[in-house]
Amino acid sequence: MATLALPAGPFALGTFSAPDGEPFPGLLVQERVLDLSGALDRSPSDVRAVLERWEETLPLLRALAEDDGRGWRPLEGLRVHAPVEPRQIFQSGANYRQHVIDLEVAHRSPDDPRTVEEARAEIAAVMDRRAAEDLPYVFTGLPSAVTGPYDDVVLPSWAEKPDWELELAAVIGRPAHRVSVDEAIGYVAGYTIANDLTDRATVFRRDMKAIGTDWLRCKNAPGFTPLGPWLVPAESVADPGDLRVTLKLNGDTMQDESTKDMLFGVARLVSYVSRTARLLPGDLVLTGSPAGNGIHWGRLLRAGDVMEGSITGLGAQRTRCVGETS
Known part of the structure; x- marks a missing residue:
């Protein structure tokens, strides 16, 4: 695994597992992880369950992030999964303005009489209008x-x-x-x-x-x-x-x-x-x-x-x- 890049801010959430263990929702602070299934009331089984009560849980997460007396474990050695399992x-x-311009130019018809520069300028104008007026x-x-x-x-x-x-x-x-x-x-x-x-x-x-x-x-x-x-x-x-x-x-x-x-x-x-x-x-x-x-x-x-x-x-x-x- 690559060296893990840590996030901004005092803490983040993730889904982790020990070798041969089941995934658990974790609070990440620097290079250590706290299993939230045992640290929060109602024992959330995953990060989505934490998000279900986000407004009331967020202050608790802030407090936990500063509590050195908990059962923190090192991030090293844990498997990192996708942080959340979405339903939708x-x-x-x-x-993205530039991305759309690039794609439109790349896919334009071989019979298009415009130069690349002309096509880019026209598509850019459409993108600007779309951002202002469309959905x-x-x-x-x-x-x-x-x-x-x-x-x-x-x-x-x-x-x-x-x-x-x-x-x-x-x-x-x-x-x-x-x-x-x-x-x-x-x-x-x-x-x-x-x-x-x-x-x-x-x-x-x-x-x-x-x-x-x-x-x-x-x-x-x-x-x-x-x-x-x-x-x-x-x-x-x-x-x-x-x-x-x-x-x-x-x-x-x-x-x-x-x-x-x-x-x-x-x-x-x-x-x-x-x-x-x-x-x-x-x-x-x-x-x-x-x-x-x-x-x-x-x-x-x-x-x-x-x-x-x-x-x-x-x-x-x-x-x-x-x-x-x-």
Whole structure:
């Protein structure tokens, strides 16, 4: 396992297990972990259960983080799992200005008479107008795609163009339905890192072009959403709209962009999703991928690749790609 990058703030949440042990919800303070299933009333079995009572539990977590008399154990030697098991995953598409411009240029028709510079300028104008006047574009993902931040990623044999998409993920802390933009940020318990892998070859249906995109096929293979390592409380993230999102492939920087480039920020995304769906504690709202995906570089994922993803203050994940064996 890679050297673990610790989060910002006095503490974070995570899901851990000892060798051959069952996963448990843990409070991370520096390089030590406290098992919350024994330290909190009602013995929460997982981090989602902690989030179910987030408002009343958060002050207790602050106090526990300063209590040296508890049964802390060293982080070293513990396995780090995805920090939370969501019931619902909402994924924002086309939410980074530069990323959308890159994709539109990459996928433009060979018959397009515009120069690359002309196409970029026109698409940029559309993005600016969209941010000011339009609504976010959001679809749903499967919790079964979630895997740990240091687990291997199995590339399915059918995935011809697997790609990376490192993203900021907001974690919901209380039920939210039809909340305003001004209210929305108050429903976010914290933030974590998600790599929303996508097979570019199956994004669009070849057999039914009129239907368009196939998000089930291209994004939801088991392990296609490495998550974590930590859930960092919102109070420790000064501005989710000003974080650096960086992904390295085999040591080379591919994505390195600020969340300032988002067209729709966390509050607008959470509010928009809540207009239709009822958000629940532990749910994830993925905020979209910045520029620098493999389709931009002309270099897609293959077995043996190592992805290292980090976001300011949220730690870092490291995943190795392996080929499907059966």
